[in-house]
Amino acid sequence: MQSSYASSSGVLRVLSLQFLTKNQLGELAKAKDIAEISQHLESTWYGPDIEAAESTYKPPESIEIAVNRHLIYVNRVAMQVSPVFGKDALRAYLAKWDIENIELIIAAKSLGRTLEQTEAFLVTSRNIPVGLSSNTIPLSELHALLQQPDVESVINYLVKFGYGAILLQQLGEFRKTEDLGVFSVALESYYYSRLFQELRFLQGDEGLLREYFRTEITKRNLLNLLKAKESNVSRETVARHLVDGGLVSQATLLDVYGSPDLSDIGKRFEQALPLTDALEKYKQDHDLTEFEVKVDRIMVAKFIPRFRSLAISLTSVFSFVLQAEFERQNIRRITYAKQYGMTEEYIRSIILSS
Numbered sequence: 001m002q003s004s005y006a007s008s009s010g011v012l013r014v015l016s017l018q019f020l021t022k023n024q025l026g027e028l029a030k031a032k033d034i035a036e037i038s039q040h041l042e043s044t045w046y047g048p049d050i051e052a053a054e055s056t057y058k059p060p061e062s063i064e065i066a067v068n069r070h071l072i073y074v075n076r077v078a079m080q081v082s083p084v085f086g087k088d089a090l091r092a093y094l095a096k097w098d099i100e101n102i103e104l105i106i107a108a109k110s111l112g113r114t115l116e117q118t119e120a121f122l123v124t125s126r127n128i129p130v131g132l133s134s135n136t137i138p139l140s141e142l143h144a145l146l147q148q149p150d151v152e153s154v155i156n157y158l159v160k161f162g163y164g165a166i167l168l169q170q171l172g173e174f175r176k177t178e179d180l181g182v183f184s185v186a187l188e189s190y191y192y193s194r195l196f197q198e199l200r201f202l203q204g205d206e207g208l209l210r211e212y213f214r215t216e217i218t219k220r221n222l223l224n225l226l227k228a229k230e231s232n233v234s235r236e237t238v239a240r241h242l243v244d245g246g247l248v249s250q251a252t253l254l255d256v257y258g259s260p261d262l263s264d265i266g267k268r269f270e271q272a273l274p275l276t277d278a279l280e281k282y283k284q285d286h287d288l289t290e291f292e293v294k295v296d297r298i299m300v301a302k303f304i305p306r307f308r309s310l311a312i313s314l315t316s317v318f319s320f321v322l323q324a325e326f327e328r329q330n331i332r333r334i335t336y337a338k339q340y341g342m343t344e345e346y347i348r349s350i351i352l353s354s
Helices: 002-016 022-030 034-042 047-053 061-081 084-094 096-111 115-121 139-146 151-161 163-168 171-177 181-201 206-231 235-240 250-257 262-269 276-285 288-309 314-339 344-349
Strands: none
Touching (some): 002 061, 022 344, 034 314, 047 061, 061 084, 061 115, 061 314, 084 096, 084 314, 096 115, 096 139, 115 139, 151 171, 171 181, 206 235, 206 262, 250 262, 276 288
């Protein structure tokens, strides 16, 4: 078993050499337009995916499709090399892409977007969904979902995949408020519940992994809290958009929400995430993207070195998967920032280094 772990770790170390370097990300940030970003990516391990996507789409859609397909490839490798006792936990984690696809489709239906306007943003490829679990939804079914006439039809269609039953419980609230967020909270609560259940059965890795995902929930709740403060929504609405399981209780989050001073948020989150500097910057520019990157940097600094220090373990597999996700985030952030005419300086400020 030890030999098998070592072999798996070696596969991931070799593949990790192909992640984009800081210099390569800098070249993307310096590109004059999104077409040049695509050209730069052709010379990296995204090359075949860029070429395939550009046979049908143009940037930025072709870049979106390429990075999503490439993420699937990376996750398949991770699943193949994962130790047997950790495969169920990794499957539960990768089901996050089902959740993202469903949220995207529900939002598209609500906004009246067509299949053509939405398909490029689905994380799927060649009819094999990225999650690789029994609940995942193949591309043909995602197309069928996009062809449904409205949100309620999408939810009814999802019943056969297990997600529909979760969403049906929120349908009454949606009809009253037209708040799509109640669906996201239901899906994410279900997702994290399954993930933590699978993480109970590992062999020594579960403590650190559970801490990471509890921190991830904390970050998610924090971002929703700040969005809510920006929009001045009611405390009751905020309460409906919080997910259980984070490092900061819902009661504390709601208590913080009533405070007019962002510094109070920093104090309450201090043990979970040292946010003082990031919040001070956010006070000045109210840039939620830049704030999110700062929080991600805190999480990377806290967890990724610890993941990598346990070379022969499931945490090393998760470290590889997370690094692939960070790279996807970086490419997408650079691409869309470039599309909207943001400066190179700003683009560099929203790049996450792992």
